[in-house]
Amino acid sequence: MPDINIxxxxxxxxxxxxxxxxxxxxFTNNAQFDSHIQDLKNLNHKYLRVxxxxxxxxxxxxxxYNWELLDKMVKAILATGAKPILCIxxxxxxxxxxxxxxxxxxxxxxEWDKLIYEMVKHYKxxxxxxxxxxxxxxxxxxxxxxxxxxxxxxxxxxxxxxRAAKKADPKARLGGPAVSNAxxxxxxxxxxxxxxxxxxxxxxxxxxxxxxxxxPLRIKESIVTMKNLLxxxxxxxxxxxxxxxxxxxAANYMKYTKNPAYMPNFIIESIxxxxxxxxxxxxxxxxxxLNFTEDIFKEWxxxxxxxxxxxxxxxxxxxxxxxxxxxxxxxxxxxxxxxxLAGKRLRIxxxxxxxxxxxAYEEDFKMVNALIWNFAAEKPKKETINLNIFKAEKGDWRYxxxxxxxxxxxxxxxxxxxxxxxxxxxxAAQVKETFLLEPYGIxxxxxxxx
Amino acid sequence: xxxxxIxxxxxxxxxxxxxxxxxxxxISAEPMIDMHLNELRNLKFxxxxxxxxxxxxxxxxRGVYNWKLLDRSVDAILAAGAKxxxxxxFKPKILFxxxxxxxxxxxDLKQWEKLIYELVKHYNTDKKYGIxxxxxxxxxxxxxxxxxxxxFTPANYPGFYEHTVKxxxxxxxxxxxxxxxxxxxxxxxxxxxLKYCSNKKVPVDFVSWHMYNDDxxxxxxxILHVKKLLKNxxxxxxxxxxxxxxVSFGASLMKHLALPEYQPCFIIEVINNMIEQxxxxxxxxxxxxVNGSKDxxxxxxxxxxxxxxxxxxxxxxxxxxxxxxxxxxxxxxxxxxxxxLLGKKIILKKQNSHVKALAAYDPYQEEVNILLWNFAVxxxxxxxxxxxxxxxxKGTYGYRRFLxxxxxxxxxxxKKLKVxxxxxTKTLNTFKTxxxxxxxxxxxxxxxxxxxxxxxxx
Numbered sequence: 001m002p003d004i005n006i007x008x009x010x011x012x013x014x015x016x017x018x019x020x021x022x023x024x025x026x027f028t029n030n031a032q033f034d035s036h037i038q039d040l041k042n043l044n045h046k047y048l049r050v051x052x053x054x055x056x057x058x059x060x061x062x063x064x065y066n067w068e069l070l071d072k073m074v075k076a077i078l079a080t081g082a083k084p085i086l087c088i089x090x091x092x093x094x095x096x097x098x099x100x101x102x103x104x105x106x107x108x109x110x111e112w113d114k115l116i117y118e119m120v121k122h123y124k125x126x127x128x129x130x131x132x133x134x135x136x137x138x139x140x141x142x143x144x145x146x147x148x149x150x151x152x153x154x155x156x157x158x159x160x161x162x163r164a165a166k167k168a169d170p171k172a173r174l175g176g177p178a179v180s181n182a183x184x185x186x187x188x189x190x191x192x193x194x195x196x197x198x199x200x201x202x203x204x205x206x207x208x209x210x211x212x213x214x215x216p217l218r219i220k221e222s223i224v225t226m227k228n229l230l231x232x233x234x235x236x237x238x239x240x241x242x243x244x245x246x247x248x249x250a251a252n253y254m255k256y257t258k259n260p261a262y263m264p265n266f267i268i269e270s271i272x273x274x275x276x277x278x279x280x281x282x283x284x285x286x287x288x289x290l291n292f293t294e295d296i297f298k299e300w301x302x303x304x305x306x307x308x309x310x311x312x313x314x315x316x317x318x319x320x321x322x323x324x325x326x327x328x329x330x331x332x333x334x335x336x337x338x339x340x341l342a343g344k345r346l347r348i349x350x351x352x353x354x355x356x357x358x359x360a361y362e363e364d365f366k367m368v369n370a371l372i373w374n375f376a377a378e379k380p381k382k383e384t385i386n387l388n389i390f391k392a393e394k395g396d397w398r399y400x401x402x403x404x405x406x407x408x409x410x411x412x413x414x415x416x417x418x419x420x421x422x423x424x425x426x427x428a429a430q431v432k433e434t435f436l437l438e439p440y441g442i443x444x445x446x447x448x449x450x
Numbered sequence: 451x452x453x454x455x456i457x458x459x460x461x462x463x464x465x466x467x468x469x470x471x472x473x474x475x476x477i478s479a480e481p482m483i484d485m486h487l488n489e490l491r492n493l494k495f496x497x498x499x500x501x502x503x504x505x506x507x508x509x510x511x512r513g514v515y516n517w518k519l520l521d522r523s524v525d526a527i528l529a530a531g532a533k534x535x536x537x538x539x540f541k542p543k544i545l546f547x548x549x550x551x552x553x554x555x556x557x558d559l560k561q562w563e564k565l566i567y568e569l570v571k572h573y574n575t576d577k578k579y580g581i582x583x584x585x586x587x588x589x590x591x592x593x594x595x596x597x598x599x600x601x602f603t604p605a606n607y608p609g610f611y612e613h614t615v616k617x618x619x620x621x622x623x624x625x626x627x628x629x630x631x632x633x634x635x636x637x638x639x640x641x642x643x644l645k646y647c648s649n650k651k652v653p654v655d656f657v658s659w660h661m662y663n664d665d666x667x668x669x670x671x672x673i674l675h676v677k678k679l680l681k682n683x684x685x686x687x688x689x690x691x692x693x694x695x696x697v698s699f700g701a702s703l704m705k706h707l708a709l710p711e712y713q714p715c716f717i718i719e720v721i722n723n724m725i726e727q728x729x730x731x732x733x734x735x736x737x738x739x740v741n742g743s744k745d746x747x748x749x750x751x752x753x754x755x756x757x758x759x760x761x762x763x764x765x766x767x768x769x770x771x772x773x774x775x776x777x778x779x780x781x782x783x784x785x786x787x788x789x790x791l792l793g794k795k796i797i798l799k800k801q802n803s804h805v806k807a808l809a810a811y812d813p814y815q816e817e818v819n820i821l822l823w824n825f826a827v828x829x830x831x832x833x834x835x836x837x838x839x840x841x842x843x844k845g846t847y848g849y850r851r852f853l854x855x856x857x858x859x860x861x862x863x864x865k866k867l868k869v870x871x872x873x874x875t876k877t878l879n880t881f882k883t884x885x886x887x888x889x890x891x892x893x894x895x896x897x898x899x900x901x902x903x904x905x906x907x908x
Binding site for chain 1 (some may be wrong): 480482485608693704707739740741743744752753755756758759760763766767774775776777780859860861
């Protein structure tokens with residue numbers, strides 16, 4: 001029987017929960033989530049990652065810059081209240097005439113550098129300052145973007161972008177390499193890049209990688225691995241970000257369909273590990289599912305690879321916060337509950353078993369929010385929780401407990417986030433509640449001085 | 451057993467149901483309703499109340515007017531087919547440098563009046579929007595607790611009101627001005643305002659107040675109270691409006707969540723009381739829930755901002771016609787049913803049961819719409835209803851009856867407004883039917899003449 005003791009006076013650092021944000025794409029030049037702006041605003045995220053792909057047509061001809069389509073995307077992101085992380089994956093035809101993922105370097109680096117300079121300069125005006133260089137270039141086209149790089153080519157390519165970007169905006173933050181393989185050291189690209197940047201004193205502001213796994217421990221391991229790797233390069237002081245992550249999206253599809261509570265648990269458990277391991281930020285993949293159309297990719301993805309992309313129409317089902325028709329999925333509510341953890345972290349020690357807690361105290365609101373979940377990769381058992389919140393400022397407190405209901409067919413928030421307890425405690429400094437938490441149950445306590 | 455004898459030929463005035471409308475905000479500078487324009491157009495609201503809060507930054511510096519942000523919200527309301535009711539509640543920094551709800555006078559009245567003049571001119575002269583209603587302050591009797599930065603007294607509200615409305619009228623003499631949008635209709639601010647305006651011949655075209663309460667009888671009592679008060683000032687010819695209202699959303703939250711059919715039925719009962727008591731219009735609070743942060747309320751004190759954001763995020767569950775993710779709540783369908791009551795009100799005998807009816811005859815469509823509901827604060831019992839419809843032109847009719855299902859998890863209209871009957875009658879001029887109505891049941895009858903004497907229901 002897990003005891004959860006929350007000391008309201010034991011507030012530590014700002015939890016800054018909004019840094020664990022979202023990503024979208026890279027399917028189309030439309031702002032695929034523009035019908036969900038308000039829903040995303042509700043989540044109060046700091047960052048939203050998108051792919052700057054060729055479909056934005058930013059460089060249609062020599063010395064012609066076209067920001068119209070990408071502007072729309074950036075404006076949509078800003079409207080959600082987040083800042084864009086723009087992942088550069090473009091291959092303009094005039095600089096890369098041949099459609100070949102193994103061609104990394106543009107035919108004219110001067111022109112390429114100018115393009116990057118103009119792009120960063122343009123978006124600086126809109127407040128964009130996070131630029132990621134390439135997407136899954138260790139996997140090449142299989143990752144949906146047209147670069148397949150060797151470590152030494154990636155480093156040179158990175159250097160060009162970093163220098164051009166910093167020239168346009170000295171405050172720009174540069175990072176990469178967003179590799180798909182984070183199981184060891186993020187493919188050979190990552191250590192090579194770190195060594196290269198360290199030796200050449202290149203700007204390097206954030207190290208990124210991707211992770212799709214069924215067990216959140218794999219996410220945790222990837223952070224530990226990358227943090228250990230970074231220790232080898234003491235000159236590099238950078239943030240760390242998992243800029244794509246989710247559950248594995250093919251092998252265990254039936255598991256998620258049969259157990260819709262798994263995914264929201266997986267999200268919360270993974271973000272818990274990110275907090276614990278000191279990850280700087282993340283971008284959950286992704287916001288909105290869309291059915292895939294070949295036409296949009298055919299200019300810059302080979303026919304052979306493209307012919308397999310149809311699986312996006314089937315295997316992305318459980319990834320998104322909004323499904324193919326824009327219906328909100330349970331995963332959305334995992335982020336909604338997380339978004340309530342505003343303020344400073346309240347560390348909870350000694351919780352037994354599979355039940356975990358993330359809690360925060362907001363001084364201005366005089367409000368505690370505690371998210372409690374019962375997760376194990378293999379089915380956890382039902383638990384009786386003894387919750388004790390103590391050392392609160394003496395006064396009247398409103399106590400509300402919500403339970404995430406992933407089974408309901410209703411889309412209403414009141415049905416998804418069911419209020420199961422609501423009480424007013426008069427002249428109290430402490431509150432206790434004992435309740436059951438089912439396997440994969442997710443509950444949230446909101447305790448507010450009134 | 452409630453019996454309803456409805457004579458379609460016995461009609462009164464145009465019911466003008468669209469005046470019983472809604473409000474939005476003031477919780478964000480974003481239009482908030484813009485994802486729901488079609489759904490709102492469906493409801494045929496005439497008015498949508500809008501809070502002109504400081505986050506619109508309409509007066510960033512001396513002599514500079516910025517309508518860009520506010521335009522978006524106003525344009526969204528117009529696109530929804532309604533006209534905004536503009537509740538002026540901003541406190542530009544340069545005119546109110548200190549954040550203090552009790553500091554209610556601008557440091558330069560001339561500049562304030564010019565700002566108000568330019569605001570009205572922008573919408574009604576330059577843009578020709580013809581915005582009719584301009585309201586001065588929001589819940590000035592409770593200040594920041596109402597999410598807005600003014601806490602007035604009976605002594606200082608009338609003077610501020612006068613300066614503001616004179617500027618409004620100077621820009622547009624046809625504009626209607628009013629207030630004080632009280633949280634508590636018994637606040638002494640209202641009699642003080644009425645006395646002041648009556649004595650000084652200051653225009654007051656409407657008086658407004660708010661109410662969040664689970665008992666529709668209290669709404670009726672508030673209208674009676676204000677109307678009685680107005681009789682003391684015969685020189686004033688005022689409209690009356692409850693331009694924020696809903697169930698009590700703090701204490702009764704759990705009750706309403708457990709009984710989702712209460713609120714839709716409550717809405718209809720309240721609006722019926724408003725019609726019965728001759729209220730001019732209303733704005734249900736509100737259209738769309740959104741989450742927000744305390745940063746939205748930078749014009750309030752730290753405590754005030756935290757309180758406003760807490761309310762918005764944790765207490766508004768029951769308020770929106772659309773929830774935080776834009777999902778339609780059952781309350782939306784009450785307004786949808788009400789919106790069908792087009793044309794002239796059919797005069798009905800007063801009912802002595804929990805089941806009541808509102809009916810209208812639309813001469814253009816040659817149809818009768820009858821809304822029936824079974825409401826009591828304490829659970830009413832299931833009722834068998836007998837209904838006789840007379841005064842009909844001889845002919846065949848399409849008879850449809852819908853039942854509001856507040857419990858279904860489906861969002862489809864056909865599931866929310868279930869069709870119970872969908873049939874043609876024989877040639878008749880009197881129609882009879884009977885059916886059961888569950889506690890808090892809401893049903894609507896649509897009875898339409900088949901003009902070509904062919905079946906209207908294919």
